[in-house]
Amino acid sequence: RKEVEQxxxxxxxxEGATVAFNCTYSNSASQSFFWYRQDCRKEPKLxxxxxxxxxxxxxxxxxxxxxxxxxxxxxxxxxxxxxxxYLCVVNPRLQGAQKLVxxxxxxxxxxx
Amino acid sequence: NAGVTQTPxxxxxxxxxxxxxxxxxxxxxxxMYWYRQDPGMGLRLIYYSASEGTTDKGExxxxxxxxxxxxxxxSLRLExxxxxQTSVYFCASVSVHEQYFGPGTRLTVT
Numbered sequence: 001r002k003e004v005e006q007x008x009x010x011x012x013x014x015e016g017a018t019v020a021f022n023c024t025y026s027n028s029a030s031q032s033f034f035w036y037r038q039d040c041r042k043e044p045k046l047x048x049x050x051x052x053x054x055x056x057x058x059x060x061x062x063x064x065x066x067x068x069x070x071x072x073x074x075x076x077x078x079x080x081x082x083x084x085x086y087l088c089v090v091n092p093r094l095q096g097a098q099k100l101v102x103x104x105x106x107x108x109x110x111x112x
Numbered sequence: 113n114a115g116v117t118q119t120p121x122x123x124x125x126x127x128x129x130x131x132x133x134x135x136x137x138x139x140x141x142x143x144m145y146w147y148r149q150d151p152g153m154g155l156r157l158i159y160y161s162a163s164e165g166t167t168d169k170g171e172x173x174x175x176x177x178x179x180x181x182x183x184x185x186x187s188l189r190l191e192x193x194x195x196x197q198t199s200v201y202f203c204a205s206v207s208v209h210e211q212y213f214g215p216g217t218r219l220t221v222t
Binding site for chain 1: 143147152153154155156157160170202209210211213214215216
């Protein structure tokens, strides 16, 4: 079983729709969680960190469910510019080097 | 303030050739990382350097070597390239809260 699993998609949704992705992780001791965004043929960039209490940044909401070991990302009122691959990322360590584990990514296309 | 830079952007090698991928950061971070990204695999850690003068193996170190030349620079060397090393290589500079990636090197080994 992969340490971090995502549905690779692709997800094709119309502009203005709400879309949600889930991601599961296998290491129950994992400490910190992130969503990164990667545009086609570009480097990944941090979208948002994921906190236990859930957090929101504009149209984006991230949730963490430690009991079920999954992370979610919700995008409301989707824009054409949201088209990208979204990477679920887990840091299994509390201390020491930040050895992130990346999911394979979920590809999202927003259609006009 | 360039962030993280990588050279070259593209490279084609023949099997058995060697090359060094260069990475530099101007953010004064202690930690730097090398990843490879293959379709359907996500990013996988090759080597990392938690601080100047130290390097450690990641998930997929075989066939690679690294050098942390100074705080700014972290290079990745392929001594004898193989077709299995065809990939996109990303260098990252790491703060406490975030990894900042370079633009990547697209390497093809024929």
